[in-house]
Amino acid sequence: MTAEPQAAPHTATEKRTALYHQHAALGASFTDFGGWQMPLKYGSELAEHRAVRETAGLFDLSHMGEVWATGPNAGAFLDYALVGKLSAVAVGKAKYSLICAEDGGIIDDLIVYRVAEDDFLVVPNAGNAAIVAAELDSRLAAFGREGVALRDASVETSLIAVQGPNAQDIVLQLFPAEHAEAVTGLKYYAAVELEAQLEAGSVPVLLARTGYTGEDGFELFVANGRAAELWTAVREAGESRGLVPCGLAARDSLRLEAGMPLYGNELSRDVTPFEAGLGAVVALKSKEGDFVGRAALQAKKDDGAGTTSGRRLVGLRGLGRRAARSHYAVLKDGQQVGEVTSGQPSPTLGYPVALAYVDVELAEPGTQLDVDLRGKAEPFEVVALPFYKRER
Structure with missing residues (x-):
């Protein structure tokens, strides 16, 4: 992702997904996001949030x-190109990872699925998709192309997500009974190739139990030509189960409650994994051999970046009613000690929440800070992330 979405007018150069007309028919308000015209909301973003x-x-x-x-x-190449040890991922599993520059800055965060022994699917964020594809190709040239092939399938692939307590019941309706156990037995951060049964016939789907909302849920990868059919089938399966089409506004408030970083807000080329609290993603000990950014990341870890020096990403709970917003200054005794990256009222929790980078010595939960809300210092408290965690 690239930034908190704002409504935008139609432009001649916009990109549209294969489901654009389905969104328009539902009365969606659209926004430009990573160069795409995407649904911001269909009606009430609060109702969409609560539905999830x-x-x-x-x-x-x-x-x-x-x-x-x-x-x-392919596994060895991804070990070189990304900061994690992807060669150790089991077939049918997925791993959250980062692609970093030589200086350790984050180019993007992404998910890698090991679909088969020699087949990995890398899923970068929308605004960075072309950048990541080009960077992987460049790194493959340095690694050596023998035994590895890259294919950018972004323009031919659609992705539909079903998130929430009723997600499994809804997704089960898409597959024949003999596949029910494959759906219900799918673990978090795992994926399986199945065929959904639609009115026009079966359609191959990569079904993943992943998401960006803090709820249980599934993501379905499907060819563009069958996306509209699958979208309609999901809506029909969810009619009696409270399913609501949701836009990017609800997606942003949901991921913030779940303490999940957004590229362009919490993550950027100017941020290292250690500052962002993602040091565990970097396989400095478990991965032998070199990878892009290793030397810089090792040096930053040795220097205590994000732990004993510099800044650290933290969660902030508002002690008043007013919400902090991106780029607002974080204060301690009237002096700026950090900056908010994302913030808004939490519909689920009933108080304002925010993510912010602050000086490391102020990152301990319970620390009392203020945020400059347009000239007025509003009290906030550092809290452990995530703000919201579902009952399992």
Whole structure:
């Protein structure tokens, strides 16, 4: 992702997903996001948010990228290109990772699915999809192309997400009874290739139990030509289960409650994994051999970046009613000690929440800080993330 969404007018150069006309028919308000015209909301963003927490929400995520790395050396290549140890991921599992620059700055955060022994699917964020695809190709040239092939399937792939307590019941309706156990037995951060049964016939789907809302849910990768059918089938399956189409506004408030970083807000080229609280993603000990950014990241870890020096990403709970917003200054005794990256009222919790970078010595939960809300210091408290965690 690239920034908190704002409504935008139609432009001649916009990109549209294969589901654009379905959104328009539902009365969606659109916004430009990563160069795509995406649904901001269909009606009440608060109602959409609550549907995901209480029943289920349906999202179009087709603006995300999909890059396949295949071949007997694909795992070793991804070990070199990304900061995690992807070669250790089991078939049918997924791993959250980062692609960093040589200086350790984050180019993007992404999810990698190991679909088969030699087949990996890399899913970068919308605004970074082309950047990541080009960067992977450049790194493959340095690594050596023998035994590895890259294919950018972003323009031909749609991605539909069903998130919320009723997500499993809804998704089960899409598949024949003999596949029920494959759906219900799918663990978090796992994926399986199945065929959904639609009115026009079966359609191949990569079904993943992943999401960006803090709720249980599924993401369904499907070819563009069958996306509209699948979207309609999901809506029909969810009619009696409280399913509500949801836009990017609800997606942003949901991910903030779940303490999940957004590229362009919490993550950027100027931020290292350690500052962002993602040091565990970097396989400095478990991965032998070099990878892009290793030397810089090792040096930053040795220097205590994000732990004993510099800044650290923290959660802030508002002690009043007013919400902090992106770029607002964080204060201690009237002096700026950080900056808010994302913030808004939490519909689920009933008080303002925010993510912010602050001086490391002020990152301990319970620390009392203020945020400059347009000239007035409003009290906030550092709290452990996530703000919201579902009952399992």
